[in-house]
Amino acid sequence: MEGNRVETSQIRxxxxxxxxxxxxxxxxxxxxxxxxxxxxxKGLLQRTGKSCRLRxxxxxxxxxxxxxxxxxxxxxxxxxxxxxxxNKWAKIATYLPGRTDxxxxxxxxxxxxxxxxxxxNSGTPSSSSSSSSRSLKVKKQTHGFHDVPVMEAPKLSSxxxxxxxxxxxxxxxxxxxxxxxxxxxxxxxxLVNPNLYTDANMAQLELMSRGTTPxxxxxxxxFFPEIxxxxxxxxxxxxSQDLLAKFEDPCFSxxxxxxxxxxxxxxxxxxxxxxxxxxxxxxxFGAKEEADNPMTPDAFFDDFPADMFDQMEPLPxxxx
DNA sequence: AACCCTACCAACCGCCAGGAA
DNA sequence: CTTCCTGGCGGTTGGTAGGGT
Numbered sequence: 001m002e003g004n005r006v007e008t009s010q011i012r013x014x015x016x017x018x019x020x021x022x023x024x025x026x027x028x029x030x031x032x033x034x035x036x037x038x039x040x041x042k043g044l045l046q047r048t049g050k051s052c053r054l055r056x057x058x059x060x061x062x063x064x065x066x067x068x069x070x071x072x073x074x075x076x077x078x079x080x081x082x083x084x085x086x087n088k089w090a091k092i093a094t095y096l097p098g099r100t101d102x103x104x105x106x107x108x109x110x111x112x113x114x115x116x117x118x119x120x121n122s123g124t125p126s127s128s129s130s131s132s133s134r135s136l137k138v139k140k141q142t143h144g145f146h147d148v149p150v151m152e153a154p155k156l157s158s159x160x161x162x163x164x165x166x167x168x169x170x171x172x173x174x175x176x177x178x179x180x181x182x183x184x185x186x187x188x189x190x191l192v193n194p195n196l197y198t199d200a201n202m203a204q205l206e207l208m209s210r211g212t213t214p215x216x217x218x219x220x221x222x223f224f225p226e227i228x229x230x231x232x233x234x235x236x237x238x239x240s241q242d243l244l245a246k247f248e249d250p251c252f253s254x255x256x257x258x259x260x261x262x263x264x265x266x267x268x269x270x271x272x273x274x275x276x277x278x279x280x281x282x283x284x285f286g287a288k289e290e291a292d293n294p295m296t297p298d299a300f301f302d303d304f305p306a307d308m309f310d311q312m313e314p315l316p317x318x319x320x
Numbered sequence: 321a322a323c324c325c326t327a328c329c330a331a332c333c334g335c336c337a338g339g340a341a
Numbered sequence: 342c343t344t345c346c347t348g349g350c351g352g353t354t355g356g357t358a359g360g361g362t
Contacts, residue, residue, distance in 0.1 A: 013332070037347065053348070054331070090350060102330080105351070110327055
């Protein structure tokens with residue numbers, strides 16, 4: 001029958017046109033964000049109800065942060081909530097105003113890909129491709145306490161290449177056993193649970209994995225100076241976080257551990273009372289465990305070769 | 321300039337749950 | 342109770358832009 005019905009073969013797919021968006025918006029204005037299938041049955045659009053709903057939710061809905069990169073703050077929220085809820089993107093998205101489940105999903109997906117690649121490179125350093133991801137340069141920082149060099153990468157077994165990091169899976173601590181170093185997992189929870197990497201410290205790992213850091217020569221020897229655990233966590237101000245995001249600087253943050261999550265504007269994160277890191281394995285590793293190591297950050301640097309910063313670019317002062 | 325690689329994004333697909341008939 | 346429809350959600354794919362070599 002011709003009439004209202006749109007035959008299956010006439011269903012439109014692919015990118016939406018502005019006219020279609022307009023029709024959809026008008027429909028929502030009239031009837032609200034529901035009855036998606038009626039849009040097609042009325043012959044307004046040759047799109048499935050599903051498609052209409054998706055378009056509205058992901059692109060046309062008001063107050064969406066379309067085209068905005070995830071801030072460091074949002075990133076940390078996603079990381080924490082993913083650890084808490086798993087891949088419940090819709091749920092996680094409810095804690096991120098202006099973000100959709102698709103946004104969160106895409107963000108996480110890229111992040112996982114990147115992490116997998118980094119860790120793979122850790123196992124096979126020579127496999128680093130000619131094209132690196134967006135240039136992430138190691139820069140010397142002048143931020144005092146945060147003036148932290150890239151930490152040494154653990155030596156990973158070749159089986160790392162086959163690891164899958166999806167579904168919030170944690171490292172087996174046995175992988176760390178292959179390291180010649182002594183890694184205090186409670187100080188480097190990222191090494192135990194890759195989900196805890198933030199973009200910033202992933203960037204560090206990436207550099208290390210490629211062996212292109214000024215410390216490459218030191219990678220064969222292992223030094224993992226014990227680092228004072230921030231109390232309770234190293235907390236950077238939001239301003240610092242933003243600064244970090246702007247500079248994409250891998251050194252200036254979250255080297256020790258992710259920090260606690262400040263309240264988001266509007267108190268949208270009120271349910272996130274759980275500290276960032278719960279013990280992620282049965283080994284009892286957990287960020288909450290405090291290091292009783294009295295070493296100071298300065299002492300931390302004392303363990304690195306004196307010339308290790310020589311090849312680093314100076315970081316522009318934040319005031320610049 | 322051309323090619324390659326990665327990140328990002330939009331959209332589709334398949335599955336599932338809930339409600340109506 | 343069963344079936345069908347619809348909406349919601351997570352996974353996946355394909356296109357594109359940008360940066361490096």
